[in-house]
Amino acid sequence: MTEKITPVREKILSNIRIQRFTPGKDRSPYFDNFKMEVETGMTILEVLRHIKNTQDSSLTFRAFCRSSICGSCALRVNNKTVLACSTQLMPILKDFGKATVTITPMANLPIIRDLVVDIDPVIEKLAKMHPYLVENKDRVPETLEKESLMSQEELEAFGLMTDCILCGSCYSACSAVKADSNYAGPLTIAKAYRFSVDPRDDFRGMRFQAAMDQGLWSCVQCRKCIKVCPKDTRPADSIRDMRRISIDAGIHDSPGSRRAKAYTDDVERIGQVNKPMLPVIVHGTKGWAAIEAAEAGLKKHGMEPTRQVCSLPGQSGAAKIYAKVREIEGKKKGGKTNG
Amino acid sequence: MLTYDVLIVGSGGAGLYAALKSRMEEDLRVAVLTKVYPTRSHTSAAQGGVNAALANKDPTDTWEQHWFDTVKGSDYLADQDAAELLCREAPEVIREMEHWGCPFDRTTEGKIAQRPFGGASKPRACHAADKIGHVMLHTLYEQGLRHGVDYFNEWLTISLLHDGKRCQGVNALDTRTGKLHTIQAKAVILATGGYGRIYWNRTSNAYGNTGDGLAIAYRAGLPLKDMEFVQFHPTGLRRTGILMSEGARGEGGFLLNGLGERFMTRYAPEKMELGPRDLVSRAIETEVRQGRGGPEGEVFLDLTHLGKEKIAERLPQIRQLCIDFEGVDPIEEPIPIKPTAHYSMGGIHTDINGLTSIEGVYAAGESGCVSVHGANRLGGNSLLDILVFGRRAGNHALEYARSVELPSMPKDILASAETRIKSLMEGESEEKLADIRRDMANIMANKAGIYRNAADLTEAVEDLVELKARYKRLKVKDKCKVFNTELVAALELENMLDLAEVVAKGALERTESRGAHSREDFPERDDKSWLVHTVATRGSDERPVLHFDPVTITRFQPEARTY
Ligand SMILES: Cc1cc2nc3c(=O)[nH]c(=O)nc-3n(C[C@H](O)[C@H](O)[C@H](O)COP(=O)(O)OP(=O)(O)OC[C@H]3O[C@@H](n4cnc5c(N)ncnc54)[C@H](O)[C@@H]3O)c2cc1C
Ligand code: SF4
Ligand code: SF4
Ligand code: FES
Numbered sequence: 001m002t003e004k005i006t007p008v009r010e011k012i013l014s015n016i017r018i019q020r021f022t023p024g025k026d027r028s029p030y031f032d033n034f035k036m037e038v039e040t041g042m043t044i045l046e047v048l049r050h051i052k053n054t055q056d057s058s059l060t061f062r063a064f065c066r067s068s069i070c071g072s073c074a075l076r077v078n079n080k081t082v083l084a085c086s087t088q089l090m091p092i093l094k095d096f097g098k099a100t101v102t103i104t105p106m107a108n109l110p111i112i113r114d115l116v117v118d119i120d121p122v123i124e125k126l127a128k129m130h131p132y133l134v135e136n137k138d139r140v141p142e143t144l145e146k147e148s149l150m151s152q153e154e155l156e157a158f159g160l161m162t163d164c165i166l167c168g169s170c171y172s173a174c175s176a177v178k179a180d181s182n183y184a185g186p187l188t189i190a191k192a193y194r195f196s197v198d199p200r201d202d203f204r205g206m207r208f209q210a211a212m213d214q215g216l217w218s219c220v221q222c223r224k225c226i227k228v229c230p231k232d233t234r235p236a237d238s239i240r241d242m243r244r245i246s247i248d249a250g251i252h253d254s255p256g257s258r259r260a261k262a263y264t265d266d267v268e269r270i271g272q273v274n275k276p277m278l279p280v281i282v283h284g285t286k287g288w289a290a291i292e293a294a295e296a297g298l299k300k301h302g303m304e305p306t307r308q309v310c311s312l313p314g315q316s317g318a319a320k321i322y323a324k325v326r327e328i329e330g331k332k333k334g335g336k337t338n339g
Numbered sequence: 340m341l342t343y344d345v346l347i348v349g350s351g352g353a354g355l356y357a358a359l360k361s362r363m364e365e366d367l368r369v370a371v372l373t374k375v376y377p378t379r380s381h382t383s384a385a386q387g388g389v390n391a392a393l394a395n396k397d398p399t400d401t402w403e404q405h406w407f408d409t410v411k412g413s414d415y416l417a418d419q420d421a422a423e424l425l426c427r428e429a430p431e432v433i434r435e436m437e438h439w440g441c442p443f444d445r446t447t448e449g450k451i452a453q454r455p456f457g458g459a460s461k462p463r464a465c466h467a468a469d470k471i472g473h474v475m476l477h478t479l480y481e482q483g484l485r486h487g488v489d490y491f492n493e494w495l496t497i498s499l500l501h502d503g504k505r506c507q508g509v510n511a512l513d514t515r516t517g518k519l520h521t522i523q524a525k526a527v528i529l530a531t532g533g534y535g536r537i538y539w540n541r542t543s544n545a546y547g548n549t550g551d552g553l554a555i556a557y558r559a560g561l562p563l564k565d566m567e568f569v570q571f572h573p574t575g576l577r578r579t580g581i582l583m584s585e586g587a588r589g590e591g592g593f594l595l596n597g598l599g600e601r602f603m604t605r606y607a608p609e610k611m612e613l614g615p616r617d618l619v620s621r622a623i624e625t626e627v628r629q630g631r632g633g634p635e636g637e638v639f640l641d642l643t644h645l646g647k648e649k650i651a652e653r654l655p656q657i658r659q660l661c662i663d664f665e666g667v668d669p670i671e672e673p674i675p676i677k678p679t680a681h682y683s684m685g686g687i688h689t690d691i692n693g694l695t696s697i698e699g700v701y702a703a704g705e706s707g708c709v710s711v712h713g714a715n716r717l718g719g720n721s722l723l724d725i726l727v728f729g730r731r732a733g734n735h736a737l738e739y740a741r742s743v744e745l746p747s748m749p750k751d752i753l754a755s756a757e758t759r760i761k762s763l764m765e766g767e768s769e770e771k772l773a774d775i776r777r778d779m780a781n782i783m784a785n786k787a788g789i790y791r792n793a794a795d796l797t798e799a800v801e802d803l804v805e806l807k808a809r810y811k812r813l814k815v816k817d818k819c820k821v822f823n824t825e826l827v828a829a830l831e832l833e834n835m836l837d838l839a840e841v842v843a844k845g846a847l848e849r850t851e852s853r854g855a856h857s858r859e860d861f862p863e864r865d866d867k868s869w870l871v872h873t874v875a876t877r878g879s880d881e882r883p884v885l886h887f888d889p890v891t892i893t894r895f896q897p898e899a900r901t902y
Pocket of ligand 1: 348349350351352353354372373374375378379381382383384385386387388389390462474494495496497530531532533543544547548550551552582648683684703704705706718719720721722723725
């Protein structure tokens with residue numbers, strides 16, 4: 001028994017609001033409104049192409065693979081960074097309950113024209129991270145007769161980050177980049193981490209330094225990069241792990257790592273963080289000014305500041321957890337050298 | 340003027356491998372010029388795998404068996420000496436990629452994992468989940484950064500420069516500024532990818548796979564080879580042509596026509612949906628031509644009977660693909676599909692080192708034709724082709740560039756490129772770019788696509804001449820110099836029109852059916868007359884002139900291609 005197939009296709013007359021800007025011609029960005037019929041199945045990219053083909057051929061955007069693998073087409077739709085090619089418009093119109101949608105370029109990057117941003121700053125930062133494998137002679141054979149041996153588990157330790165398509169979405173959404181344009185950005189540190197935990201690599205020391213120089217500790221772990229990444233590579237997790245392995249490797253000498261170390265040491269010692277003294281630990285003698293200012297503030301409100309923090313009752317429990325963690329980590333390391 | 344020893348046009352796998360090889364010893368200046376950022380090249384879209392007889396999965400596999408599979412798959416049109424090199428050097432290039440960090444999946448012993456692939460007698464496709472092209476491309480890019488390859492990103496090459504004997508370089512447009520430049524180079528390697536976009540929306544290829552390198556070479560007097568051979572994949576999404584892998588059919592998906600009939604009963608009653616790619620493509624095309632397609636000339640891949648759980652569990656990526664790109668949830672409704680142009684077997688005519696008839700000019704990858712794929716490419720062999728022949732071209736160009744001085748350059752070398760851009764940018768347009776492009780795609784799909792015959796092809800050739808005349812009246816409306824994507828599209832369209840004509844002409848002349856070329860009026864392979872390569876050059880009237888070259892046969896005598 002067969003039945004004729006008639007696909008259901010809804011149509012909505014919509015208003016597409018697009019940010020326009022041509023440097024040299026326009027003083028500042030402005031918006032153009034385009035009316036068009038949006039039908040079920042249309043991606044943002046199809047909408048942009050439709051407008052370019054039928055209404056305004058000067059509308060400028062990037063796209064290449066149109067299948068979410070090349071990373072060309074990231075932009076913002078109603079302020080959220082997405083890939084234009086893999087984002088359906090109809091559900092967005094329905095979610096927002098209105099027939100208007102606003103399209104703007106990625107943030108944190110200079111605009112070249114309309115929706116096209118200059119991605120070179122990201123690439124330059126990436127290039128400084130030594131984002132390539134440097135052969136570890138113990139693992140990588142000298143000749144092309146053999147491949148290096150590596151287990152699937154070893155591969156999976158960094159496999160997720162090899163999914164990155166360099167689309168820049170995470171960079172556009174990043175709080176730390178917004179606060180400080182010198183910060184390397186999520187994808188670049190995540191890439192450095194990817195190579196640093198590849199057992200075939202022999203260059204992690206250089207990468208730690210490069211990451212430190214470019215703000216490894218500036219990330220505030222807001223996890224926006226995780227939210228927007230179209231490939232689910234979880235850059236913030238890699239950054240966290242990069243911090244961990246760099247401390248393990250004995251690189252303590254930065255405000256961020258000193259803070260992290262003070263937190264962990266204090267909790268083990270007294271069960272809580274010795275907040276009053278933190279500025280000195282993190283920033284050295286410069287920290288005293290901050291402490292004195294804070295003390296003056298407290299005094300003004302009639303409070304008596306203290307530099308002593310007492311041990312909490314639960315401290316012994318915390319110390320036990322630390323001991324346990326050390327035991328497990330010791331075993332792991334032991335296992336590696338023996339195996 | 341910018342000057343390099345070796346200049347590579349194109350940053351797909353072929354271009355980047357060639358660049359790396361010529362820069363490895365760090366004594367030459369090497370640059371890659373590409374119209375997109377390197378990692379955005381189409382190589383990134385390859386999902387399945389790359390072939391090499393490593394014998395990791397099946398210890399009895401040998402490169403000779405790979406060689407035979409390749410020749411048989413090509414319907415005996417591959418040059419057997421070239422196919423031999425492809426398969427012999429395969430294990431080396433794969434291991435080299437591995438040593439550079441490419442994250443191939445692993446066997447339990449920690450070696451590179453391999454899976455079975457269509458047309459291969461042994462499991463020899465090396466994979467990395469479903470993103471092999473992506474990881475290969477990124478690995479090559481990363482190593483290029485390490486070794487100091489220069490990149491010119493978002494530069495569009497417009498013409499190839501030579502003095503009739505020797506390479507001089509290229510003219511290119513920096514799209515960011517709109518400025519034209521000449522880049523002088525001792526050697527140029529064209530690695531600009533395929534021309535699947537001559538079918539425009541009916542292709543699995545990226546927007547930029549417009550065959551630029553081929554058209555540039557053709558206009559510079561270099562011959563193109565076997566252009567009529569274009570491989571179609573049966574299941575592309577209706578709207579975009581994006582590929583739906585065989586996986587969905589493998590799990591028990593049905594192909595239904597617009598009337599809801601499981602039409603494969605008429606064409607392959609035993610294998611049904613799992614018949615070979617070309618057969619399924621032709622079956623779909625027949626249904627649609629005979630009026631049994633859906634409302635927009637599509638058929639349907641129906642998974643609904645598999646049930647929600649099985650789909651969510653076994654085919655999650657395919658489901659996501661349908662939701663993201665087609666707005667259809669396969670749990671609820673059948674997926675609309677159309678056959679989609681997938682791979683360009685034809686390309687710039689080269690020898691086994693990628694060298695063309697001009698000293699210092701090379702071609703590699705999908706834009707070249709050595710020929711290893713003949714009339715039909717095997718899955719997993721094109722990623723291999725770009726590595727092996729990218730490497731060979733890189734090595735050869737390196738030696739060549741070391742042995743010669745910089746070429747001399749005439750003063751007015753940029754003039755013709757300037758005139759061309761100017762004529763597109765100045766004046767009011769009487770035509771619409773999108774209209775010409777759509778008309779080209781329709782001509783190609785309907786008259787020079789999956790099915791071909793003399794009457795349709797004769798019409799196609801005439802239609803294309805008319806279309807080229809219309810193109811001459813096209814002007815770019817956007818007059819801004821900065822990042823002018825309309826100008827880029829217009830230049831790409833010109834390239835595609837030239838190539839479409841060569842494809843149609845070759846298809847018309849070749850009165851047989853072989854591999855991907857299927858003539859309704861000549862349904863049999865004809866080894867007596869047609870075991871030859873089609874070689875096209877541009878005549879003085881700007882129309883293609885064909886001649887035919889013999890195929891190199893060293894070991895395997897042609898047999899019927901049955902599986
Ligand atoms: C969906 C899909 C899946 C596939 N899966 C597989 C698979 O599993 N296994 C397999 O072996 N093969 C597969 N293939 C085929 C394979 O991916 C391609 O044949 C191969 O990647 C081509 O590589 P390339 O280096 O020749 O060209 P491309 O990767 O296409 O690169 C071309 C380059 O040239 C540049 N360029 C083009 N024109 C110009 C110009 N005018 N100026 C400057 N630069 C220019 C582009 O910017 C780009 O960098 C697949 C193809 C598709 C479409
Ligand atoms: S978690 Fe860190 S890297 Fe990620 S967006 Fe927030 S600040 Fe940026
Ligand atoms: S990490 Fe994700 S969001 Fe960031 S560039 Fe890579 S793919 Fe894009
Ligand atoms: S166009 Fe390639 S990711 Fe969207």
